[in-house]
Amino acid sequence: MIVHRLFSLLGLCGLLSVAPVHAQARTLRAVASFTVLADVVTHVGGTHVTVTSLVPPDGDPHEFEPSPDDARQLRQADIVFMSGEGLESWFGRLAHAASYHGQPVIVSSAIQAYTPPGAQQAETDPHVWNSVPNVVIWTNTIRDALIAADPEDADSFRASASAYVTQLQALDQDIRSRISAIPADRRRVLTSHDAFGYYGRAYGVTFMAPQGLSTETEASAGDVATLIRQIHQTGITTYFMENATDPRLVQQVARATGAQPGGELYAEALSPPGGPAPDYITMMRHNTDLMVAAMRPR
Template identity: 35%
Template sequence: MKQLCVVKKRFGGDRVNKVASSVKRLVLLILFLTLSAVLVAGCAETSTDEGEGRGGDSRVKVTATIGMVADAAKEIGGDSVQVTGLMGPGVDPHLYKASQGDIRKLEDADVILYSGLHLEGKLTDILEKLGEEKTVKAVTDNIPADRLRGSSDGAYDPHVWFDVELWMSAAETIRDTLIEYDPAHKADYEERAAGYLEKLEELDLYAAERIGSIPEESRVLVTAHDAFGYFGDAYGIEVIGLQGISTASEYGAKDVADLRNLLVERKIKAVFVESSVPKKSIEAVIEGARREGHEVKIGGELFSDAMGKDGTTEGTYIGMVRHNVDTIVNALK
């Protein structure tokens, strides 16, 4: 206070007040500029974070239900898509129940692809509801009805991927769905789809030739459930399943006895288990045949409603089909 009084006496009170006011305004200006810089940096950081989480990754976010659909989406989408699959190796889609995490994956997706024909069971209701607000497509939608197999309950058999020619239609539907959502990459999707369809044509020929090499009287494929009907129609092999088209259907002692009797009467030497179906049903049939004096072996494990593990040959659609064909031929030829 004494110093201020001295200053006032020396320079005059008005002049000191003006200096003080100028200093005050300068301090306020510095504070304002500092605060503005902090706010701008914060906004920029937030924008960057959002970009990395969403806008920074320009790929189309695709969620697919079963592995076969997810694999085709990866093949056709390439670097333009980010594919998330819901059902992994060994998962039975007929009995599948979506978790909260799965629901979030569906909600976060730009495009949802599913097999259709009620393969996904109760999940279908959720998918149809989501279809009201985003792109949701059943890849079997464009398969002509006269190419579909019926079932005892009046529904269609959903296991169309076992006829490679029908799966080519599903691949085309995936291509068209991606183009509709992301027309900027139309040429890329078309090019990759064309290459994938060529591979599927080769696979179709491979399956026909290999199954055709089995003696006709030995072309009988006995499995845990009736998933291979399209395969039998396409490649000329009789297919018999213990359970119906859906594993949700129950099998009983009569079903086991009937299949046991068929194996004994026709002297069928091999049956097959499936990666997504418990082995106990087929093992019961084998034991029943053994008690009747007929030895039956397990010809191998087939992939029916789910593919193999990621990173393996069987973890792709083409690898899965080739594995099944080779396993069947090696056991029955």
């Protein structure tokens, strides 16, 4: 009986000595600047990464105002992801407030930037994710950054990234197929601000907007008048609002042109869970569904 109890105690001690190894398995704390990027990091990181988005769902990444809690999240992060191209103009203030001296991963650095016709050279479009092939580049950049931060889980990151790229490629082909079925002279969309340049370049759609690349800029009366004339000339009949922007300006243009509302696009922020765009792939499908319905000949 004594020998039996001794072996039982030894076995229990063995289990206790093994348990902490599993409890201490490495999980990276990642911070992403906004929800679209956070979703892609989550898909690549899988169970080995917890991801926090600084800008919340339905939040505007141009006009975001960081809070003390955001500074705390940044201080505690193992790895930080930003899109770049001038999107996160507030990050420098946040980094200073958080005494953050790390080097964020800029996921758009390998993407060929798009400058809208007539814009100054410095005015590159930061909305790179609205072209699906650009998010494939994001995915590979995120994969490599996570492997560098956590080499032990490299195989898992590679597998997750590969599976996600397969989904993205299928999404890209589906969008191309659906847009190509629309006559070229009807591929025109009116929306709140100039956030869909990469979508337009990738899929052959012309976007018109009263506001520029950033929601921080204001459209002049002359810009609005010019846009109204263009809409009358091109025959656009539908306008779209965006979930993260003030709708009043595009509604003003719509009243002057007779355009009717076509729904709400998600240009730079996901919806909360349970909404129509809780993840990137669903967001792109939702936007395409609305635009195709508006452009389709009646």
